[in-house]
Amino acid sequence: MSLVGNWSYPTAVKFGAGRIAELPGACEAAGIKRPLLVTDKGLAPLPITAATLDIMEAAGLGRGIFSDVDPNPSEINLAAGVAAYKEGGHDGVIAFGGGSGLDLGKMVAFMAGQTRPVWDFEDIGDWWTRADADAIAPIVAVPTTAGTGSEVGRASVITNSATHEKKIIFHPKVLPSVVICDPELTVGMPPMITAGTGLDAFAHCVEAFSSPFYHPMSQGIALEGMRLVIDYLPRAYQDGTDVEARAQMMSAAAMGATAFQKGLGAIHALSHPIGAVFNTHHGTTNAVCMPAVLDLNEPMIRDRFDRAAGYLGIDGGYDGFRAFVQTFNDSFNIPRKLSEMGVTGDKMDVLVPMALSDPSCGGNPVELTTENVTALFEAVI
Template sequence: MTLTANWSYPNAIRFGAGRINELPDACAAAGIKKPLLVTDKGLAPLPITAQALDIMEAAGLGRGIFSEVDPNPTEVNLDAGLEVYRAGGHDGVIAFGGGSGLDLGKMVAFMAGQTRPVWDFEDVGDWWTRADSDAIAPIIAVPTTAGTGSEVGRASVLTNSETHEKKIIFHPKVLPTVVIADPELTVGMPPMITAGTGMDAFAHCLEAFCSPHFHPMSQGIALEGLRLVKEYLPRAYKDGTDIEARGQMMAAAAMGAVAFQKGLGAIHALSHPIGAMYNTHHGTTNAVVMQPVLQYNRDAIEERIERAAAYLGIEGGFDGFYAFVGELNNSLGIPANLTELGVTDPDKEAIIKGALADPSTGGNPVEMTEDNTRALLDACF
């Protein structure tokens, strides 16, 4: 089976090996003549980034780049990116990379023409209507990992550098105009990042599947996304050049992000404040807290997980699925708990406060309270 396709769900996605060469055509489709490529510090010096810049330059699009992006991007990174965008006279953004590069690139395009501070557009009620929609620049998204699925999302996660809180900034027009999903760009991902980003996709699918909200479309997408990660993440981890596994994981990542329109839950409610305070890798943190959260939600999700386990070919119902998650984490070299992850002197009260304030709590199957969240957090150490 050839893993090449054009999808228009939820945006225009050009999926397949080698399709990075279509970058100029994608820019033309989005009406971009002078793009700024936004990526992170780690990706900037790599061959795949040079390749993208060469393709841009050969097409007369220049080779504008901004790469001062931290693993957990902040408003400081955003301000620096906006300065480069405006000074260079750019008219659109190529968001290039994993979650951090994609999220910050989307925010540069979003904020380029706004006059209010970014925090005024947090995903609260209808705050997004405060933005000037006409001033949002077009976005091309080029994922280079297979985890966040930010390329098909209408929001970005931004860490407030002063309060160390992660905030979700939302607007419908933050959805990229065109996505180039080229699995060849993910071949150089180190095993550790392959594991962490892959488990991020798994967490998105799992939490969406367990969320109590009504959204049957997302439910189905989440279930098949779980299957793809189960089948292909071990292969991609074992052999980074397995292009079929890389492609299927790229699809699973996009599916997870589409599915979590149905909601996230306690996994993300914990990992957001932990990542903001201790700078841990987001997907890896999700993987570390996954088993404790499954146990925490057991009474509410047992029957649903039994159905998922049957579809995934996992025997033993809930207990079998729980054991599978532990075995998968172990096989991928994921730390066994938060202490092993490096969170050695935790401010548990601050984590609990952050978790309960996180919008992901609303999608958890069990109502999160101060007491039961404390017990959950203790179980993660």
């Protein structure tokens, strides 16, 4: 089977090894003549970034790059990126990287033409309608990890540097016009990042599948996304040059982000404040939180996982799936407690309210309260 395709769900996706060479055509399709490539500090000096800048330059698109992007990007990074965009006379963004580079790149394109502060566009009600939609610059997204799925998302997560809260900024036009998913760009990911990002994709699929909201398309995508992670993450972890495994994981990442249109839940409600306060890796944090959240939600999700487990190749229905999750984490050397990642229990008065105000709460099958969220934090820390 050839792992190459052109998709338009939820946006145009050019998928396949070596397709970064099609970046100039993607920019042309998006109407971009002078792009700013936005990536993170770690990726900026790497060969894949230099090669991408070479492709841009050879096509007459320049070598504009902004890389002052933290692992949990903030409004400070965003302001600097918007300034670089305006000073360079750019007319679009190539969002390049993992979640941080993709999220900030999308926000630079979004905010470059706005006059209100970014927090006015938080994903609350219809706040997105406050934006000047015509001023949003076009975006081409190029993921270099297989986890967040931000390349097919209509939102970005930005950390408020003053309050240490992660905020979701949403607008339909933040969805990139064209996505290039080239698994060869992920070959250099070290094993622990491969595991952490892959388990992020898994968490997206598990939470979307668990969400009580009705979205059959997302439900089906979430189920198949879980299967791809289960089948291919161990291969990508063991052999980073396994391009088939890398390709299947890129698909799973995009599928997870497409599926969670149906909703997320307590895993993300916990991991967002933990990441904002303690600066932990998001996907790894999700993985540590998953077993305790499955236990909380078990009465509401048992039946659907009883049905899903067989398709996933897991015996024992829900109980088999719950046991598998811990074994799966262990196989990638994921810590069993967040204390091993530097998280302490003395911030509970801050973490619990932040979790309860996180938009992900609404998709949890069991209503989240001060009591059960406190118990979850105690269980995972």
